[in-house]
Amino acid sequence: xxxxxxxxxxxxxxxxxxxxxxxxxxxxxxxxxxxxxxxxxxxxxxxxxxxxxxxxxxxxxxxxxxxxxxxxxxxxxxxxxxxxxxxxxxxxxxxxxxxxxxxxxxxxxxxxxxxxxxxxxxxxxxxxxxxxxxxxxxxxxxxxxxxxxxxxxxxxxxxxxxxxxxxxxxxxxxxxxxxxxxxxxxxxxxxxxxxxxxxxxxxxxxxxxxxxxxxxxxxxxxxxxxxxxxxxxxxxxxxxxxxxxxxxxxxxxxxxxxxxxxxxxxxxxxxxxxxxxxxxxxxxxxxxxxxxxxxxxxxxxxxxxxxxxxxxxxxxxxxxx
Numbered sequence: 431x432x433x434x435x436x437x438x439x440x441x442x443x444x445x446x447x448x449x450x451x452x453x454x455x456x457x458x459x460x461x462x463x464x465x466x467x468x469x470x471x472x473x474x475x476x477x478x479x480x481x482x483x484x485x486x487x488x489x490x491x492x493x494x495x496x497x498x499x500x501x502x503x504x505x506x507x508x509x510x511x512x513x514x515x516x517x518x519x520x521x522x523x524x525x526x527x528x529x530x531x532x533x534x535x536x537x538x539x540x541x542x543x544x545x546x547x548x549x550x551x552x553x554x555x556x557x558x559x560x561x562x563x564x565x566x567x568x569x570x571x572x573x574x575x576x577x578x579x580x581x582x583x584x585x586x587x588x589x590x591x592x593x594x595x596x597x598x599x600x601x602x603x604x605x606x607x608x609x610x611x612x613x614x615x616x617x618x619x620x621x622x623x624x625x626x627x628x629x630x631x632x633x634x635x636x637x638x639x640x641x642x643x644x645x646x647x648x649x650x651x652x653x654x655x656x657x658x659x660x661x662x663x664x665x666x667x668x669x670x671x672x673x674x675x676x677x678x679x680x681x682x683x684x685x686x687x688x689x690x691x692x693x694x695x696x697x698x699x700x701x702x703x704x705x706x707x708x709x710x711x712x713x714x715x716x717x718x719x720x721x722x723x724x725x726x727x728x729x730x731x732x733x734x735x736x737x738x739x740x741x742x743x744x745x746x747x748x749x750x751x
Contacts, residue, residue, distance in 0.1 A: 441516070444532050445546035446539055450512065460547040462513055468565040473503035479556040483614070484599050489527045491614035492558065493534030499637065500562035501542060501618035502689040506635040508572040508623045509564030511542050516549035519557040542620060572623070572693070574650035576632035581694040581720040583655055584630075584703070586619050586712065588665040589640055593685020594672055608667045616689035622714070625706040626693060633693035639684040641738055644692055645726055651694075657718035660731030683728070683738055694720055 442455040453461035464470050477496050479485060487495075497514060504511050516535075520528070539546065544562070591612035598605045619635075626633065634647045640662075648655050659675075662682050672678045691714075695703055700716070707713055721727075728736040 441528070441532065441546070441549070441551075444536055446536070446544065448512065448543065448545045451545050451547055454545065454547045455549075460513070460515075462547065462563070465565060467568055469568050469571065471504055471507045471509035471564045471566055471571065472561060473500050473507075474559065474561040475499045475503065476557060476559040484596075487614060488534075489530030490534035490537075493531035493536075494538050494615050495534075496531075496558045496560050497535050497538050497544070497562070498616045498618050499689060500560045501538070501544070501620060502616065502635040502637065504562055504564040505618050505620045505623040506572065506633050506691060507564070507566060508570060508627050508630075508633070509566040510624065511544050511562055511564040511620065513545050513547045513563040514539070515561040516546060517559040518549065518551045519554040520551065521554070521556055523553075542618075567627075570627050572626065572630055572633040574632055574634050574647045575652075576630075577647060577651035577653055577694040577720050578631055578696075579653055579720055579722050580697065581631055582697050582700060582716045583644070583657065583692065583694055583718040583720060584714045584716055585636065585640065585663060585690055585692045586622050586707075586714045587617070587688070587690040588663045588668070589636070589688050589690065590662075590668050590672075590678060590682035590685055591665055592616065592687035592689075593639075593681040594668050596685065596687070597681065598671070606667055606671055608665075609671065613687055616687065618689060619691045619712070621710040622691060622707055622712045625710050625712070626691075626695075626703065629699045629703050629706060630693040630695045633691055636688040636690045636692050637686060639686040640688070640692060641683040641726060641728075642686075647692065647694070648720075648724070648726065651720075652724075654721045654723040654725050654727070655718055656721050656727045656729065658729055658731075659736055661715060661717045663715040663717075679728075679736065680738070 450463040595609035595613040634643050636643050
């Protein structure tokens, strides 16, 4: 059976590198160079088995998702990813599982030129913690606190697919492979984020549910938001599997795991945003507006108020709040 140092050796053998990595895995700390004129964006996320991914998730999908959720945080700041540090807690020294995990991790890391530069391994219940680092030109980072009254509220991609997959998994009935793919392999919206520099006023990634995450943005900006539920971007596959619109809205507002970007921008920037996103083969949808006051308001296509009982996932209550 492989031991801890053999596992570390497997990770080290597959870690990528970059010219700005002066010293990577193998010493007490990595030595890294931040380019002149840039600020360093740093994000950490932990994934726990049974909480952030179903128990039947493949090792490769876990590896992909563990990195993707961190890159999504960097995207929300309009940062370009560079380095990652990985801390793995494993129930056993299963080399085959680790190789599969690294397959998924490495596939996404290569796409975005991310070098794995350090980390740790220990034994215990399966847990993955990644710290990702990225660069953003000085003063150009998108923050949650920049939204202004009158701004449009946008979201990239579609909402609710991952939550739909989780709902199907919990029910144990028919499942959609396309929805499950959105849960297991989220796409960090990095190209979209870079296109939004200078156009968006605030941004956040949608991880715990649109309502919860947009609530964080409005709280930071000291404003409110009005959302038109009829404008929520919806995939055909989600609509096919969840025909009841009220159930679908709840999945889209509070389900989480979308890892899309929610951002605000002046209405005058709408055409420029559409053009910038089209240039990177992406799109986004205006779903509402920033308003004076505090809190979120949801309106159905009929103009009626929609009450949301749970806005998003809370780890310390063990469910949605």
